[in-house]
Amino acid sequence: MTHDIVVVGSGISGATIAQRYAQVLNKKVLVIEKRNHIGGNCYDFYNDAGILVSKYGAHLFHTNDECVWKYVHAFSSWRPYVHTVLSSVDGILVPIPVNITTVNLLFNLHIQTETEMQQWLATQVITIDHPANSEESALSRVGKALYEKLFKNYTIKQWNTSPSLLSASILDRIPVRTNFDPRYFSDKYQAMPLFGYTKIFEKMLSHPNITIKLNTDYFHIKDSLKNFEKLFFTGPIDLYFQKKSAKKLSYRSLRFEFETFDFPYYQVNSVINYPNDYKFTRIVEFKHMYGQKHPKTTISKEYPTWDGDPYYPVLSKENLSLYGFYKTQAALESKKGVYFVGRLANYKYFNMDQAFANALNLFYQLNPHLDKTKGLDYNKIQSKA
Numbered sequence: 001m002t003h004d005i006v007v008v009g010s011g012i013s014g015a016t017i018a019q020r021y022a023q024v025l026n027k028k029v030l031v032i033e034k035r036n037h038i039g040g041n042c043y044d045f046y047n048d049a050g051i052l053v054s055k056y057g058a059h060l061f062h063t064n065d066e067c068v069w070k071y072v073h074a075f076s077s078w079r080p081y082v083h084t085v086l087s088s089v090d091g092i093l094v095p096i097p098v099n100i101t102t103v104n105l106l107f108n109l110h111i112q113t114e115t116e117m118q119q120w121l122a123t124q125v126i127t128i129d130h131p132a133n134s135e136e137s138a139l140s141r142v143g144k145a146l147y148e149k150l151f152k153n154y155t156i157k158q159w160n161t162s163p164s165l166l167s168a169s170i171l172d173r174i175p176v177r178t179n180f181d182p183r184y185f186s187d188k189y190q191a192m193p194l195f196g197y198t199k200i201f202e203k204m205l206s207h208p209n210i211t212i213k214l215n216t217d218y219f220h221i222k223d224s225l226k227n228f229e230k231l232f233f234t235g236p237i238d239l240y241f242q243k244k245s246a247k248k249l250s251y252r253s254l255r256f257e258f259e260t261f262d263f264p265y266y267q268v269n270s271v272i273n274y275p276n277d278y279k280f281t282r283i284v285e286f287k288h289m290y291g292q293k294h295p296k297t298t299i300s301k302e303y304p305t306w307d308g309d310p311y312y313p314v315l316s317k318e319n320l321s322l323y324g325f326y327k328t329q330a331a332l333e334s335k336k337g338v339y340f341v342g343r344l345a346n347y348k349y350f351n352m353d354q355a356f357a358n359a360l361n362l363f364y365q366l367n368p369h370l371d372k373t374k375g376l377d378y379n380k381i382q383s384k385a
């Protein structure tokens with residue numbers, strides 16, 4: 001097989017690299033994907049009932065990055081959608097992130113202003129100068145009462161361990177609002193693709209220069225790949241270097257349990273968290289976010305697990321030091337034209353916009369003669385694609 005560019009993985013990272021090399025540089029690109037579909041973890045599809053669902057968990061698009069916002073418009077129209085999350089606590093539903101409404105509902109208070117909320121929070125938080133673990137991070141952000149009602153058990157379910165044993169970084173950015181703002185994300189742009197994410201990937205990869213091989217594990221065919229200029233690897237970095245070290249980076253995963261009902265809506269919001277009851281962490285109802293009208297509805301319950309696809313890197317000292325070793329190896333591979341891009345190759349949780357930005361940045365770094373700002377003009381992309 002001869003191609004100019006080989007891309008392993010067809011998620012955001014792989015599809016962006018493939019699209020750019022095919023369209024901007026007219027390169028012949030081979031995309032290798034071990035799953036039976038493109039789109040990586042953003043993949044969505046119509047289930048047997050005809051409802052659009054995400055196979056790998058809810059995906060809400062949000063960004064402050066103008067380039068990424070421009071780029072994604074080349075491949076889809078977008079529906080404004082401001083995401084909100086509710087948490088089921090003590091039999092009531094309260095907004096997450098914590099805001100004035102959350103506190104009023106949970107503690108039967110009547111806070112009305114930012115100043116009152118700041119004063120209330122000041123009575124709650126525990127001053128810890130350098131939080132040593134996630135429990136201390138949370139206590140210093142929100143105090144004991146909110147921590148125990150909203151975050152403690154959720155984190156235990158999510159990571160299968162006490163927050164006091166987890167790195168401070170996991171809970172050190174719990175957002176707390178001192179106003180009534182109910183939005184989950186505060187980014188400038190928040191939207192959902194009008195026809196789902198998979199359509200975006202179909203369009204990105206539809207360029208005649210791109211060949212896609214599904215159901216193909218790179219490691220099974222790598223010896224047949226010859227004479228390429230560059231290879232971009234978006235899979236798990238530890239697997240790429242498995243001959244150099246048998247040590248594996250660990251990930252937390254999720255098991256999704258889908259259920260379809262013969263009525264239009266199951267719950268009042270797209271996402272409801274269950275920190276203190278049940279084994280699942282949350283229930284997602286897709287119709288709310290995709291805006292689909294349908295007499296039936298599908299939900300997904302999310303059960304954290306150690307088995308399954310790699311989703312959330314476990315940022316322990318051991319894993320970070322092991323990743324440091326792989327990162328050094330990865331830098332050496334670039335001399336052979338092999339580059340590592342995306343969340344699995346960076347052992348880092350990327351939001352979708354960060355994954356787009358990471359791949360676009362690499363493409364423009366490797367091709368500095370190109371002007372990123374002009375190249376991402378979506379009217380131009382659309383007229384060429």
Ligand code: FDA
Binds near residue numbers: 032
């Ligand atoms: P991604 O994992 O998507 O793609 C990698 C691809 O490589 C996969 O298709 C895989 O099969 C393939 N591959 C791996 N090894 C291979 C091999 N050996 N041979 C061939 N192919 C191989 N972000 C956000 O902004 N808002 C949100 O709401 C969410 N929600 C969310 C929920 C859950 C449960 C998760 C896990 C993640 C999110 N995200 C998110 C993050 C989002 O999913 C993420 O940013 C992108 O999927 C990253 O795209 P990548 O291409 O880097 O990886």
